[in-house]
Amino acid sequence: MNDRIIKTHQFTHPIDEIWKAISLADEISAWFIKAEFQPEVGYQYTFTHEQTIITGEVLKANPVYELVYTWIVSGTDVETTVSWKLEENPQGTLLTLEHYGISKYPGETAIFMFENFKGGWNTCVTNLNKYLSEK
Secondary structure, X not given: OOOEEXXXXXXXXXXXXXXXXXXXXXXXXXXXXXXXXXXXXXXXXXXXXXXXXEEEEEEEEEOOOEEEEEEEEOOOOOOEEEEEEEEEXXXXXXXXXXXXXXXXXXXXXXXXXXXXXXXXXXXHHHHHHHHHHHO
16 A cells, blocks of 8 residues: 655745745735645644545644644544755755655555545646736
């Protein structure tokens, strides 16, 4: 069973723009999911998409380089972890997004959730790139 999804994407945008897009509630809500979020360690956040609510706690917030939080989908008691790492380079900013702990879901649910998250994170990176390009 795969446990970790890793997405990398090279952005031409400055690191501070990407940091704001992934860490400020109004920006997260504009391109990703309705968010009650603050990039502060210990903050209990809520993301809401239609009937799905995702909650968790910010574990690490190192502006403008790293943001890590737990991820609990409503209706489950499984806690996974999402990590965003940003690195400046001559082309702009390299994003490495990881979602891990997915094998904690029981049996076939883990396989379903892995595939669901994998597709979701692909869309997420695409939407983030589009959002930044249109700002």
